[in-house]
Amino acid sequence: MIYEAFSSQRRVRTLRQLQLSPANFSKLQQKTGLNHTSLLIHLRKLLSCGLIEKEGKVYKLSQTGKLIYGTLDKLDRFIIAFERGIDFWIEHDLSTSPEELLLRLGDLGHYEIVSCKNENPMCFVERIGKILSKSRWVRIVSSISLHIYHFCLPR
Template sequence: MKSKAHIRVETRPSLLDTIFLSEKRKNLLLLLKEEGPKSGEEIKDVFDFPWKSITPQIRKLIDWGLVLEEGELYVLSDMGSVIAEKVQVLLNTLSIYEENLNFWYDHDLSSIPLHLLARVGELGHVNILERDLSNIFLIPEEITKNLVDSKRIMSFVSVFHPSSPFLYFEYLEKGIEATAIVTKPILEILQTECTFDIPFLKTNNSILNRALIEYKQEIKHILNSKASNFLVYEGDLKPMSMIVTDRIFLLSLLDRKGRLTTKFLISSEPAALKWGEELFMYYKEMSKPVTESLSSL
């Protein structure tokens, strides 16, 4: 009886495997994306590997049509450029998620529109800070310094903070370009706070009484301002709070059960500031000047 012939079938690895199962291939793809065409010598110098270990990796990228040989240079093809860009986006997204896994997992991300959540990797390196519950209303000095040194400030507030009116008034006095968005419940609180016939604290202390009167006057001044940079948000989904300046970006989210948390994201990288500004503008488009809302309250 004749034995059956054993036929060896070689399957070509997928494009995904070709890119991600080799650090050399992946890094070469990203190198050509970031720095443009490179000669063999330049590639060898960058990776500091023997050329004989690099050439098989280049050949596989060439076989897939991702890299082309142009004379002595290796260059990305048109499709290679597209794929390299997507690879970079994916790696950035994985990196920021992995570095801050607990923050992204524990918080409700539905207040971030999908087109920005898909670009969350643009935030780059961020820090996650946690407020001390014993000083929950104390704003860290590193944040206040960045705020008063900024040229423009954009803020979204859905949780009342006693110092917010003072900070906003201070920005205006310093000539800082300030735009603030509050939710309708916050606007109602502010409107109640500035009503003189409804004292929110009874005291015989004259110094404290004067401070309370000044506090009410500042709130009233803000509410009566004709400026169009104090807005009321009319949508449903919202972050807990957000601040974007030309120096710093802060984002605080509710947890998955809709509860307040003590953690917030902070970054000063240019790409994060741009991402944060786009998020703020998303909410601004669903807001209107406070003067248009006061009559309806």
């Protein structure tokens, strides 16, 4: 039943809106762009599988809905991050990377893969320097220690 609820982009869009804030029917209709009948059908489905609840005229995510939506959001971010560098992830052996780290791939968000194919390995220093100079904030995952950038890291 829950898989079926997530099989509709319209229901997922409705859940996304409710994750941002509880809303009444007309506010949901405005935010999702769904017509009256369509939204009503999708809300009934979400209510019947326990993903949302209604208090008075206001719809909100249920505790179960929050938990499941949070898990779906993590999966969504993981897939987006994976697809962004799909060639890299496919052609590299990830078996030596800790599974806990790989499962958090979605936490990378907007990332850039820095590669120095057949070049001096120190080209990383120049390329990472350029990225750092353009960035407002960074998160670095590296298989080598970049001690020359220690001044950029929080203490």
